[in-house]
Amino acid sequence: MTQRITRYGLPAVVLLVALAAFAAGRRSARNAVLPPVTATAAHAEADHAHEGEACTEGDGCAEEGAAHADGDAHAHAEGDAHAHADGDAHAHADGVVHLNAAQMQASAIETGVVALAPVAASLALNGEVQADGDRTARVGSPVAGRLVALKARVGDRVRRGQVLAVVSSRDVAETQAALARARAEEQAARARLQNVRALAATGALTRRPLEEAQNAHTAALADVKRAEAALARAQSARDLAQADLARTRKLAAAGAFSARPVEEARGEVAEAQAELETAQAAVKARQAAFDRSQRLFSAGVAARREVESAEAELAQAKAQEREARTHLTVARQALAREEEVARQNLHTTGEVQAAEAALRQAEKEVEDRQAEVTRARGHLQVAAAVLARERKVAGQSLLARKEVQEAEAALARARADVQAAQNALQAIRAAGSARGAGAASIPVTSPINGIVTERTATLGQAIEASTDLFTVVGNESVWVWASVYEKDLPHVRPGQPARVSCPVHPGHEWNGQVGYVGVISDEKTRSTRVRIDLPNPNGVLRPGMFVSVALQLREKRQALAVPVTAVQQMGEEYVVFVAGHDGEFTRRPVRVGARTGTLVEVLGGVRQGERVATRNAFLLKSELMKDQLSEGCAH
Known part of the structure; x- marks a missing residue:
């Protein structure tokens, strides 16, 4: 002992004496004082607001015992000064903490009832945001020609139908000429009718x-x-x-x-x-x-x-x-x-x-x-028959109706030709003709709302109908690609709900669903790629971001659940504090299951209808840990 004192010096001796005195006081009183809620307590509540959020089935919760140990040591250091300032908070070895009315009010501990709630198991994955392939457009000219104007640059936000470039094309001029001819024929057919x-x-x-x-x-x-x-x-x-x-x-x-x-x-x-x-x-x-x-x-x-x-x-x-x-x-x-x-x-x-x-x-x-006479007489017979028929037709005005019908049919065909030419112009979105050169100017428009991410067009460039000029990406929705191991793949299916969170935007979650499950497995990682279709109305998620994905593995079911803030981790186990009478809280080990939103499934340890601490439960945990620390020092 003398060697140890000599080794660590006077500070260690002073600390041991203080701890021995504190342990003696704790053994005589067998009570722990719960300090009033001050700014320090409020800060501690903020530090523990999300304690237990990671308590899902098969997952471990982050142990903050070291932080609590430091905080408890500080509390013990000052605890004797306030030992009974506001009354006694008694913590017993059986895990029971007693609070009086003043302590309950000061600590702002709230309770809730253990009840049935819809919960579902989930699968945690890591994913990467990519552009929605269904909302990515490669924009080109519908006809061959030459670029005479550029209206958009990379990074510009464009709307559907907005002009990105203007192309001068002879193909459009020919289509317009065909339309003019069709209209002229239509007028002639109308006049004939x-x-x-x-x-x-x-x-x-x-x-x-x-x-x-x-x-x-x-x-x-x-x-x-x-x-x-x-x-x-x-x-x-x-x-x-x-x-x-x-x-x-x-x-x-x-x-x-x-x-x-x-x-x-x-x-x-x-x-x-x-x-x-x-x-x-x-x-x-x-x-x-x-x-x-x-x-x-x-x-x-x-x-x-x-x-x-x-x-x-x-x-x-x-x-x-x-x-x-x-x-x-x-x-x-x-x-x-x-x-x-x-x-x-x-x-x-x-x-x-x-x-x-x-x-x-x-x-x-x-x-x-003689043969010529025979032939001529045959023609005469035919002419006589035609004459007789025309006399009959003339008496019934049948020919007039036939001529009118033929003229109407000719007008209908001319109108159809006009419509076909107009449809051809509409298909290539013609804007107007350039006089003199026989060419026409047509706009190249964006087919979707989005952002211009690529522009390969150059002013004056000669292009073909198959040339891509712009790439427009719509950001109202995105795809999230994640990898699922083979053992979990049977539980994943299209249409399955998914929750996505991003470390860049803490506290935000996006709800989507599985849109596609890959059919090829990576032979190195033994995993399969899965696509989550995700709405992105504000454009917050951007391609290339890393995100966390939680897939709901089965349909929600009714199970006992408590708020995630009610579950605390002490050592190797999860606990809740069951509320009794007159400010009594009893530590109760529990087995946790799936987490759904702010609730966590409780598989055992509590019964339906029991009340547990749901707010500031970490203060009760800290009180028990201080008591355990003091007993350890006493020994």
Whole structure:
């Protein structure tokens, strides 16, 4: 003992003497004095306000015994001076503390009833805040072009629809031109519909098809007559060829061939002359029909196809006239040649063969003309049927209704084309045209509310439709990614409630839910990533922050619970102080379970309906610890 005193010196001796005197006083009184609540006590209450918050199932609460030991030592150092200033607070070895009314009021200890409350087990995880992938937008131009203006910088807060940049694009100019054309066609279709309705009201639409049918019938009748005339001429030519062959044979037998070729040539001239006259008559008829079609088309009554048909028929008639004129010229030349040959007596017996060939040709011509007559008569029958039908339609005004319906359909198609062009412009959000260059200016807008976190755009840059220009991140919600060990993974599911806290913002909690449970496990850590979808209305949480996550493992159930401030840790156990009569509090070891908010589940140690200290319970714990310290010093 002397060595120890010598070693530690006089301060240690003084401290041992003081402790021995204090222990002797405690043994004689067997009571502990609870000091009145002062500024020091209030500070101690603040230090112990959250004591026991970490008391969840399977977790240990932070032991603050060393701090209390220092505080108790200070209290013991000054305790004798106030030993019985406000009355006695008796702490017994069985863990009972007695407080009088004045001490109860001064210490502000409050009690509560042990009752059933909804609690749920939770799983503690560490996580990292990341941007919400569903609220992250990579913004680009809908069309290729060149950047002519930049309206946003990195860090700017933008709203949905706000212009970030302006792009000059020829694609938009082409779309606008298509819209202009569609609108012009729509106006033309509307004007045609008005015109058709006006004509239908006056009966012009009914008369026009009837007149066309009558003209077609007249033309078909003329074709029949012309074909019959051609057949008659062909038959005459055949008869003439037959007679000429007989005469040629007689002349050949008599040795006279001089007159026959001349007569044939004259016959050809006569036939060609008749054919030319027929063709000229057809040209006059077709010319009259063509002029009439042009007048009707100019008045808006006839269709262009009708004018083109009349023009084609006129061209055909003129071609036939030219052919007949050429035939006449050739026939006259042949007559002149034959007359010259006759004067020179150059014919031979070969004339018979020529006469036979001419007869065969005449017979073939008769067959062709007969086929033409048959064809023309068929056309006449068709024209007669069409005329009869048009007369019937004209009597019922069916054509007028049909024309109006067709005009209405054309207007509907034109309107659809206009709408399609407008939709194309709306799809690329066209803002307006740049005059002169044929280009158009379109805005590049933000699709979401958020903050511009990246800008790759440069003024004057040539871009494609696939070029990303800006990255906008919405901060109204965030994702929290955490890792769950394999043993806990069966208890985690999408939609599971989660509580998130951040050390940067103490005292704040955010409520979210599990949005995704990964399907791949990390082979090194044997854990799986889990995503928590978390509202972030004020934008307090930022990507990159570390947070704590508490997952509710099962549905809330009714269980005995007390406020977390009621549970104190003493040594290796958790305790509560059960209130008795007249300021008596008894220490009661308890087993704690899950924590839910400000409540902690009590698995055993107290019964429903008992009252426990819920506020400033740490003062009762301190009183018991002082008593234990004094007894330790006494021994």
